[in-house]
Amino acid sequence: MCRSLDELKQRGIEEGEMIGIRKTLTKTLIQQLISKLGHISKELILEIKKSDEDKLNELVIRIFDVNNEEDIYKILN
Numbered sequence: 001m002c003r004s005l006d007e008l009k010q011r012g013i014e015e016g017e018m019i020g021i022r023k024t025l026t027k028t029l030i031q032q033l034i035s036k037l038g039h040i041s042k043e044l045i046l047e048i049k050k051s052d053e054d055k056l057n058e059l060v061i062r063i064f065d066v067n068n069e070e071d072i073y074k075i076l077n
Contacts, residue, residue: 025056032063033072044069051076 026049033040033048048056055076059066062075 022053022056025060029056029059029063033066036063036066037068040069040072044072047073047076 030040030045030048048059051059059072059075066072066075
């Protein structure tokens with residue numbers, strides 16, 4: 001019984017860490033894009049926040065290819 005509780009606790013900690021990493025990645029991406037473009041729309045910020053991890057990682061890799069919001073939408077969709 002204790003072993004199962006320990007496993008559940010560990011899984012919860014790991015999930016919490018992943019959520020924290022995702023939030024940090026999202027926040028950093030938004031800051032970088034604002035720095036690069038000067039401004040990004042609230043709609044785009046929401047799109048970034050709801051994007052899955054694969055799309056966020058692709059945006060990280062291709063951030064130097066971004067010149068406008070349209071480029072970001074192309075990467076996310």
